Amino acid sequence: MEKKVKLLLVRPKFTSIIANLEPLGLEYIAGLCKDLNVECEIFDEFQYPWANRFNRLVKKIKKGGYDYIGFNSNANTVDYILETSAKLKKRLNDIHIWVGGPEAEMNYKDFCTDAVDMVYYDNGLQTMKNLILGGFTEEVMDAQNGICFKKDGNWVYKEKGPAVCDFICKPDRTAFYQGLKRNFIFLKGSFALSKASFSCPFNCSFCYCTKMNSSTYTERDIIKVVDEIEEIDHPRIWFVDDTFFVDKERVRLFCEEVIRRGIKKHFMAYSRADFLAENPDILPLAYEAGFRDMMVGLEAISDEQLKEYNKQTSKNENIQAIKNLHDNNLVCNALFVVSHTSTKQDFKNLIKFIKDNNLLWVVFGIFTPYKGTDAYDEYKDRLINFKSKRLDGLHITIKPEHMSSFMFMFRVYWLHVLTYPKVMCRALFKTAYDTKRTGWF
């Protein structure tokens, strides 16, 4: 008889002043464990200070008697996970360490070290379910998709299973409700997360999302999504779909159902600029249903740069998208990717574009070729200081072409200095969602 599994799911902490949100991926695993009667808890490091980090984790494992530890990985937490796993294996006997999450999904081989026992990269959680039901023996593992594990000291890699189009369980949102006090998006308040589709039908060169779910875009039944958000006891929901506004009819169905059921929530979602430019007619309904925040990857303000990113949008579509949103009282949270090819003039043009188009909410990320993206293949020979903890869009990983790294970083900080005080001021005066207003108050 197999020993009963006691699983601790760990979400590593990272520095962020932009947001701290629920660990939705781990909540899905916790939900599965609940359905299958497996003892499981989420240890969200965001709930604790940095000091004493490792000892706190050890104490948690010992106190709870956990024998399986599952880490959620992102590009910027790889080194931490590998170091912590090695330390845990030295300190504790009889523990099994697993790694899953976005970074493991594509770059699983990077986790194949002595300290790690299994890396999970399958699409969806069916393999996880099979393992829990089957008992984690070598034989059961060998029969699965999308994992790698050690057999006689050698790593065995199992092929990924097919793309998924739904979750096999509901998330256990205990961690969300427990973490509500610390949950925030900068100046917006706390948000619950929901995911209604997988991957993205487009293929921007820098994007990791489009490679997920075996690069296959699939959608969940939208009525089930409405059921899910209706159950969430929170007034604000962020749809973390890579792009929520793809199929206009599906969006219409969602909005009409939300309105019909009288659900009153504030929604935030990603949308592409071309969709917003071409489909202004859906926006009044979206507003009526509760959409207030659109996250739009404008990325760049010139057609050349957009082409370079393979964005398949244009500068004019970006401008039209902002206008359509503003006309419909929807906030455009504009996401820009600052390229290493930027000149001093490009930085000036970006600020001018923001002013000309009355953009208040802006996010700047430095172009980072995440491993697994097309951009990584293109730039892998030019990477500098490509260390895990620097892969957060706030660090230089490709040498700027037209200025020193110091001046590049200075100009990136300067973008923030020129834009953030205004949104902070407007948030203070409660006018940050007034899309027609242009001033500071």
Ligand code: B12
């Ligand atoms: C919301 C979001 C954020 C939020 C926070 C999310 C959170 N709750 O903490 C904010 C804005 C703070 C954020 C920050 C960052 N993010 Co982010 N984020 C997302 C987004 C849009 C959704 C994440 C999500 O909730 N997914 C839904 C859940 C259900 O999926 P999941 O987490 O992948 O989990 C599933 C599996 O992976 C698996 N699983 C997960 N963990 C584990 C663990 C074990 C043991 C097992 C067995 C399985 C398993 O099971 C789950 C169910 O199937 C994704 C895009 C995407 N397509 O995923 C990007 C994404 C994950 N982020 C990304 C990045 C790069 C970042 C940042 C590093 C930097 C940046 N510039 O954004 C930071 C730091 C992230 C960090 N260290 O956690 C990249 C990841 C690339 C990579 N290789 O790691 C993504 C894919 C987007 C992109 N830019 O391409 N992010």
Ligand code: SF4
């Ligand atoms: S950047 Fe956005 S539109 Fe482009 S592939 Fe990624 S998710 Fe899709």
